[in-house]
Amino acid sequence: MEILNYNEDHRRFRRRLRAFLEKEVEPQGDQWRAEGIFPKRIWKKMGQGGFLCPAVSPEYGGLGGDFLYSVIVSEELTRIRQNGLVANLHSDIVVPYIESYATEALKKKYLPGCVSGDIVTAIAMTEPDAGSDLAGMNTSAMEDGDEVILDGSKIFISNGIIADLVIVAAKDAGVEDPYQAISLYLLEDGTPGFKRGKKLEKMGLHSQDTAELYFTDCRIPKKNRLGEKGAGFLMLMEKLQQERLVCALMAVPAAEYIVEWTTQYCKKTAISGKPLSKNQATQFALVEMATEVKLGRTFVERLVLEHIAGNNVVIETSMAKYWTTDLVKKVADRCLDLIGDYGMLEECPIASAFRDVRVMSIFAGTNEIMKGIVAKFMGL
Numbered sequence: 001m002e003i004l005n006y007n008e009d010h011r012r013f014r015r016r017l018r019a020f021l022e023k024e025v026e027p028q029g030d031q032w033r034a035e036g037i038f039p040k041r042i043w044k045k046m047g048q049g050g051f052l053c054p055a056v057s058p059e060y061g062g063l064g065g066d067f068l069y070s071v072i073v074s075e076e077l078t079r080i081r082q083n084g085l086v087a088n089l090h091s092d093i094v095v096p097y098i099e100s101y102a103t104e105a106l107k108k109k110y111l112p113g114c115v116s117g118d119i120v121t122a123i124a125m126t127e128p129d130a131g132s133d134l135a136g137m138n139t140s141a142m143e144d145g146d147e148v149i150l151d152g153s154k155i156f157i158s159n160g161i162i163a164d165l166v167i168v169a170a171k172d173a174g175v176e177d178p179y180q181a182i183s184l185y186l187l188e189d190g191t192p193g194f195k196r197g198k199k200l201e202k203m204g205l206h207s208q209d210t211a212e213l214y215f216t217d218c219r220i221p222k223k224n225r226l227g228e229k230g231a232g233f234l235m236l237m238e239k240l241q242q243e244r245l246v247c248a249l250m251a252v253p254a255a256e257y258i259v260e261w262t263t264q265y266c267k268k269t270a271i272s273g274k275p276l277s278k279n280q281a282t283q284f285a286l287v288e289m290a291t292e293v294k295l296g297r298t299f300v301e302r303l304v305l306e307h308i309a310g311n312n313v314v315i316e317t318s319m320a321k322y323w324t325t326d327l328v329k330k331v332a333d334r335c336l337d338l339i340g341d342y343g344m345l346e347e348c349p350i351a352s353a354f355r356d357v358r359v360m361s362i363f364a365g366t367n368e369i370m371k372g373i374v375a376k377f378m379g380l
């Protein structure tokens with residue numbers, strides 16, 4: 001039941017990526033999880049292999065590939081549970097803002113580095129008092145001649161510690177309407193007044209760094225603004241479809257991995273002389289989960305096709321984001337019950353998978369926000 005039509009170039013890309021990840025990343029995954037950070041040299045190797053920003057135009061060093069390359073990266077990283085290397089955040093969520101809204105000069109300056117892995121990116125929207133409600137953000141941007149002065153702070157920023165370039169959402173001083181006040185600015189590492197806070201200790205996603213960022217009288221060139229002044233909110237809305245699709249594309253392979261691992265475990269683990277998989281209750285549980293995961297994949301792959309065709313599927317991607325991320329949490333929980341006590345040990349990969357997937361219903365727009373979007377569309 002093939003929905004996505006991968007051609008030979010895609011298949012070659014997947015084979016190369018899988019070989020790269022198996023050699024360079026998988027063997028050290030546990031070490032990086034323990035250290036709580038993903039080394040930048042691997043980002044560079046990913047870039048050298050052509051695995052970052054595959055959609056970026058060849059003019060700036062990219063492949064100019066379609067969204068199927070991003071699907072492949074997401075699936076292959078999930079396959080080895082390497083969610084510290086948030087390549088999809090960099091390639092499919094942050095860099096597209098630069099490609100779509102930066103001036104030609106900024107594209108030439110930053111995109112080749114984003115593709116090569118010399119520049120790791122982050123996007124900073126969330127603040128202690130502004131999560132779902134971005135209009136409530138307090139970080140300010142004040143124009144001063146050719147410069148803009150950023151003041152404020154951000155929290156929960158993925159890649160916050162290792163990022164070389166951060167897209168900062170800030171409110172332009174003097175604009176009353178919060179929806180017209182937000183602009184997006186490109187901020188380079190090393191800019192005076194830009195400081196990183198502590199790396200946050202999370203319950204999961206241990207090799208992915210998440211940090212606080214601080215801006216104090218932080219001056220950046222005015223030309224580092226993306227697009228028109230005050231258009232930040234619109235730009236964020238425009239990119240939501242891909243961002244939420246990326247979440248669903250992380251959730252489905254994660255759920256597949258969890259069900260597949262548990263199925264194999266149940267086949268080879270015996271109680272009272274017979275494999276766990278011979279219990280009817282275990283069989284039915286695995287069958288139900290495999291069915292739901294297949295439904296999720298079918299829906300998400302269909303959305304990938306619509307997205308590639310340029311169709312507006314914001315409502316459907318909101319549905320997919322909440323449904324698949326709830327599904328992966330449910331699957332992880334149920335599989336731990338099927339596995340039993342071994343599932344409580346750190347050496348069981350489902351233990352860390354259970355923690356890693358927990359955040360999926362929270363970030364990139366909470367699942368309640370997703371349902372709110374759909375409810376509005378339904379005229380409720």
Ligand SMILES: Cc1cc2nc3c(=O)[nH]c(=O)nc-3n(C[C@H](O)[C@H](O)[C@H](O)COP(=O)(O)OP(=O)(O)OC[C@H]3O[C@@H](n4cnc5c(N)ncnc54)[C@H](O)[C@@H]3O)c2cc1C
Nearest residue numbers: 123124125126131132133156157158362363364365366368
């Ligand atoms: C690991 C991790 C990585 C992250 N990475 C980034 C990043 O790179 N960049 C970034 O900017 N942010 C990032 N975030 C922040 C993330 O985007 C926010 O957590 C998310 O937007 C939700 O905001 P909040 O957690 O403050 O929840 P809140 O908005 O405070 O919501 C709290 C609760 O209220 C509910 N709620 C709020 N508003 C409504 C409403 N209108 N209707 C119904 N229910 C509502 C929510 O669903 C939730 O249950 C990250 C977070 C985590 C945990």
